[in-house]
Amino acid sequence: MSFWDVVWFIIIAFAFTAYLMMLFSIVADLFRDPETSGLAKAVWLIALVFFPVLTALVYVIVRGRGMAERNLAGRAAVQRQQDDYIKQVAGSSxxxxxxxxxxxxxxxxxxxxxxxxxxxxxxxxxx
The missing domain is CATH 1.10.287 (Helix Hairpins)
Structure with missing residues (x-):
């Protein structure tokens, strides 16, 4: 195995890991979105199975902004719950x-x- 084979393997492993992370975030976003119907979610998932790269690119282009907004809203909700819990615990003593x-x-x-x-x-x- 040559040096360039190792470099190529590292590049491919990085790209595959990034691809899997993108797929998991798309699937998580699909199930997190209450406005998307069940049929639309099923269509997106089937498209991800049969045309994964193309579907992932289309999803990010079409729904990328909403994906980011839902992610931020989720993080803000977790932060509010944590702050409320801290206030409740601190206030009870x-x-x-x-x-x-x-x-x-x-x-x-x-x-x-x-x-x-x-x-x-x-x-x-x-x-």
């Missing part, structure tokens, strides 16, 4: 003073007993 005040309010309403209040107070102070 009240200071010991807040926890004791909440327990005191529950004691005054009669929702909890004095022993439950003492337990909550000890737990808040132990944190």
């Amino acid at each position: 009240a200071t010991p003073t807040d926890q004791i005040a909440q327990a005191s309010a529950l004691l005054e309403k009669g929702t909890i007993s004095q022993s439950e209040f003492d337990t909550l107070k000890a737990k808040a102070l132990a944190v």
Whole structure:
């Protein structure tokens, strides 16, 4: 095996990997798009099976902008969910003073007993 055979193999392996990544992203985008009908999705998939390179190029040309917008919208939704979760977790940890005040309010309403209040107070102070 010569040097150029190795170089050629590396180029072909790179092109094949890029091609597979493009196919997977097209298929993922097809299933992610709620506006495309099931029949249209089936036609795109059948075309990808029988004419993969041509169909991939046509798909990227025709639907490339929407593909990018759906990808960005998906990433933004994940970011919002993550931010909401962080805010929820960060907001739920009240200071010991807040926890004791909440327990005191529950004691005054009669929702909890004095022993439950003492337990909550000890737990808040132990944190």
